[in-house]
Amino acid sequence: MKIKDHSSRGFNAMKGVLLTILSLLCVLPFVVIVSGSFTSNIEIITNGFSLLPRGFTVEAYKTIFKTPEDILQAYKMNFYYTGIGTALGLVIITLTAYVISRKEFKYRNTVSFLIYFTTIFGGGMIPWYLMYANVLNLRGTTLAIWFPALVTPFLVILMRTFIVGAVPDAVVESAKIDGAGHWRIFWQIVLPVLGPGLATVGLFQALGYWNDWYRSSMFSTSSQTWSLQFYLYDLVNSTQAMRQMAQYANVNTSDLPTQSVKLAMSVVATGPILILYPFVQRYFVSGITVGAVKG
Amino acid sequence: MHVAALGQNSPLNRRSVTRHWSICLAAAISAILLLMLLPVFSWIRLNQTDALFDIMKLKSSAVKKLDSQYSIFTFLSFVQESKQGLLGLWSFVLLLIAAAAAVFHLWGCVLFLLRNKLAEKKGLLAMYSRFQCGMVFSFLLAAGTLGLILFANKNYGLTGFLPGIPVYVSLGFSVVGYLASKRMEKAERIIRRDHGFIEEVRRNWILFLFLIPCFVFFLINNYLPMVGIYFAFTQFNFRDSLFASPYVGFKNFEFLLRSEILHLTTNTILYNLVFIVVGNVLQIFFAILISQVANRHLKKTSQTMIFMPYFVSYVILRVLVFNMFEYDVGLINNFLASIGRGKLDFYNTPAYWPWIITIFYLWKNLGYGMVVYLATITGISSDYYEAAQIDGASIYQQIRYITVPLLKPTFIILLLYALGGIMKGQFELFYQLVGKRHAVQHHRYL
Numbered sequence: 001m002k003i004k005d006h007s008s009r010g011f012n013a014m015k016g017v018l019l020t021i022l023s024l025l026c027v028l029p030f031v032v033i034v035s036g037s038f039t040s041n042i043e044i045i046t047n048g049f050s051l052l053p054r055g056f057t058v059e060a061y062k063t064i065f066k067t068p069e070d071i072l073q074a075y076k077m078n079f080y081y082t083g084i085g086t087a088l089g090l091v092i093i094t095l096t097a098y099v100i101s102r103k104e105f106k107y108r109n110t111v112s113f114l115i116y117f118t119t120i121f122g123g124g125m126i127p128w129y130l131m132y133a134n135v136l137n138l139r140g141t142t143l144a145i146w147f148p149a150l151v152t153p154f155l156v157i158l159m160r161t162f163i164v165g166a167v168p169d170a171v172v173e174s175a176k177i178d179g180a181g182h183w184r185i186f187w188q189i190v191l192p193v194l195g196p197g198l199a200t201v202g203l204f205q206a207l208g209y210w211n212d213w214y215r216s217s218m219f220s221t222s223s224q225t226w227s228l229q230f231y232l233y234d235l236v237n238s239t240q241a242m243r244q245m246a247q248y249a250n251v252n253t254s255d256l257p258t259q260s261v262k263l264a265m266s267v268v269a270t271g272p273i274l275i276l277y278p279f280v281q282r283y284f285v286s287g288i289t290v291g292a293v294k295g
Numbered sequence: 296m297h298v299a300a301l302g303q304n305s306p307l308n309r310r311s312v313t314r315h316w317s318i319c320l321a322a323a324i325s326a327i328l329l330l331m332l333l334p335v336f337s338w339i340r341l342n343q344t345d346a347l348f349d350i351m352k353l354k355s356s357a358v359k360k361l362d363s364q365y366s367i368f369t370f371l372s373f374v375q376e377s378k379q380g381l382l383g384l385w386s387f388v389l390l391l392i393a394a395a396a397a398v399f400h401l402w403g404c405v406l407f408l409l410r411n412k413l414a415e416k417k418g419l420l421a422m423y424s425r426f427q428c429g430m431v432f433s434f435l436l437a438a439g440t441l442g443l444i445l446f447a448n449k450n451y452g453l454t455g456f457l458p459g460i461p462v463y464v465s466l467g468f469s470v471v472g473y474l475a476s477k478r479m480e481k482a483e484r485i486i487r488r489d490h491g492f493i494e495e496v497r498r499n500w501i502l503f504l505f506l507i508p509c510f511v512f513f514l515i516n517n518y519l520p521m522v523g524i525y526f527a528f529t530q531f532n533f534r535d536s537l538f539a540s541p542y543v544g545f546k547n548f549e550f551l552l553r554s555e556i557l558h559l560t561t562n563t564i565l566y567n568l569v570f571i572v573v574g575n576v577l578q579i580f581f582a583i584l585i586s587q588v589a590n591r592h593l594k595k596t597s598q599t600m601i602f603m604p605y606f607v608s609y610v611i612l613r614v615l616v617f618n619m620f621e622y623d624v625g626l627i628n629n630f631l632a633s634i635g636r637g638k639l640d641f642y643n644t645p646a647y648w649p650w651i652i653t654i655f656y657l658w659k660n661l662g663y664g665m666v667v668y669l670a671t672i673t674g675i676s677s678d679y680y681e682a683a684q685i686d687g688a689s690i691y692q693q694i695r696y697i698t699v700p701l702l703k704p705t706f707i708i709l710l711l712y713a714l715g716g717i718m719k720g721q722f723e724l725f726y727q728l729v730g731k732r733h734a735v736q737h738h739r740y741l
């Protein structure tokens with residue numbers, strides 16, 4: 001839709017100005033982080049943060065990559081969690097969504113309700129933790145970190161909407177008349193046209209896994225299984241980690257680039273997302289659009 | 296096919312369906328089982344009490360508080376008074392089953408009273424399935440009670456517990472009631488061309504196969520932990536561990552009420568209320584604003600930029616907030632100092648934080664909601680606006696009387712999701728922005 005513009009030039013200018021201000025407000029904090037990561041720590045302490053780097057230096061990045069083992073391990077774990085969680089989650093979500101999209105399935109409303117119900121009521125954090133840590137005894141394993149986020153109710157509903165939109169009932173009906181079973185319909189009719197749905201749901205899933213710090217903090221027993229965000233959290237939080245890092249790198253603790261290292265770490269941890277963001281953004285928008293209009 | 300169309304002679308015409316003895320029997324049994332759940336009936340009786348209390352090592356003061364018989368709802372008080380945490384989780388599960396049975400029996404009985412109306416419209420299948428669920432839960436309850444008694448007797452080494460009459464009544468009657476309800480259901484299914492669970496599994500077994508991973512996931516991740524609510528009623532200790540810690544009833548809740556819980560609850564609700572109201576108003580406002588912009592380039596760029604904060608983790612948000620509000624080097628204090636004003640000590644002044652938390656919540660989530668509303672606005676047919684323009688409506692009037700009313704369904708969907716979020720309380724946001732030792736830690740950061 002498009003509203004024909006009868007309004008004055010001033011009104012148009014005001015819209016532009018408002019949007020520009022909001023857009024800048026949304027992006028400026030990132031600029032502060034990036035520019036801070038290229039500023040020396042002394043500069044930050046004496047003059048504070050600023051929008052543009054004063055006295056450009058890559059000292060902070062050097063400090064980080066002088067002892068790259070930890071951060072590479074965290075990166076590796078993050079890719080592992082994101083990969084396995086997205087792949088497996090996508091399989092489960094798609095299968096479930098296919099089932100509740102089939103009109104001939106008698107219990108589809110019951111199943112949908114049981115899935116939705118988990119978003120409004122739950123046992124709470126402690127029983128959830130005890131389930132994994134004490135009952136299943138998964139504390140310290142990587143399984144405990146990727147398993148609990150495999151299926152999100154919102155994504156199941158979103159995928160169902162994608163399936164309903166992509167595969168008309170008539171197609172499924174005619175396939176059935178030709179003797180195709182659910183297995184065949186799923187693999188040969190639904191999956192081939194589900195590309196955008198898989199991309200969107202997969203990206204939502206991957207984003208959730210990439211940004212997770214919570215499960216690492218809950219179930220990790222050693223820093224070997226930390227995700228990247230939790231590694232960053234730990235770094236931001238503990239000056240102790242700083243000192244250790246300085247010892248390995250033979251840097252004098254007094255001029256340790258604490259502030260700028262934190263920021264450089266933030267850039268390293270979010271980098272892949274910010275780089276990919278312009279390319280994948282449209283999938284998120286299309287996913288939300290499908291969910292909003294038809295869901 | 297309409298039921299009444301079968302004619303008077305058919306055994307299944309409406310009148311005989313609603314008065315059929317089978318269905319009346321099922322309803323009567325359902326009512327009896329519902330009555331049995333009343334606390335006046337004793338499900339578990341104590342036997343050889345002296346020897347039993349001896350084994351439990353109870354003092355005479357504790358013995359005085361104990362009865363000789365308990366209903367299914369009061370047995371937890373026995374667990375509490377006699378400090379037998381071992382039986383606690385089991386009796387708690389029985390309590391849940393009893394509650395489920397009561398709900399289904401009650402529901403079934405209400406439908407039974409309305410059966411004349413129902414038979415004309417949707418048929419009585421809903422009633423049959425409620426009855427059957429109730430019967431199954433009653434049966435499970437009785438069997439579970441027997442199991443609890445056997446377990447307890449074995450554990451204490453004597454027949455200290457005996458099942459009461461309601462246990463046997465439930466066990467027998469639930470089977471009869473189930474069969475009676477099943478018999479009528481079968482007949483009605485033929486008319487309604489409906490089929491049962493087993494037939495559904497036979498036809499669509501592959502769909503059930505598809506559901507298995509999802510079922511396993513939600514069982515482990517969501518449904519089994521719900522039973523863990525029981526631990527809120529125990530005094531957990533490591534010696535007795537999960538399954539034998541003493542049951543203490545509502546004592547933990549008394550403690551919570553004495554401490555900060557009310558304050559925290561109002562905080563949670565107020566924060567979420569502000570998030571929802573202000574968040575949606577801003578999202579709608581900017582969605583409409585973007586939809587009004589003619590310049591495609593500006594439209595795309597601003598949408599991309601506003602959506603960006605949604606993609607960063609809460610840990611980054613923490614770094615960001617720290618960079619802005621830190622006392623010595625923070626951006627804002629830096630700016631205040633440069634224009635010759637005094638610095639503000641944000642991290643030691645709680646009064647600022649409701650504002651900061653709200654602003655950053657809005658900052659992170661504005662883009663998402665905006666895209667949702669924008670999608671709805673894009674979907675609105677342009678016919679409405681053209682018609683309004685012919686009638687001479689101004690842009691303001693078009694927004695007020697066309698766009699905003701049509702955004703209402705989207706608002707309701709977002710509201711439903713947001714209400715679910717209140718329970719979870721935005722834990723990540725608060726933990727990362729405020730944390731538990733945040734103020735202290737960041738003040739001596741070097």
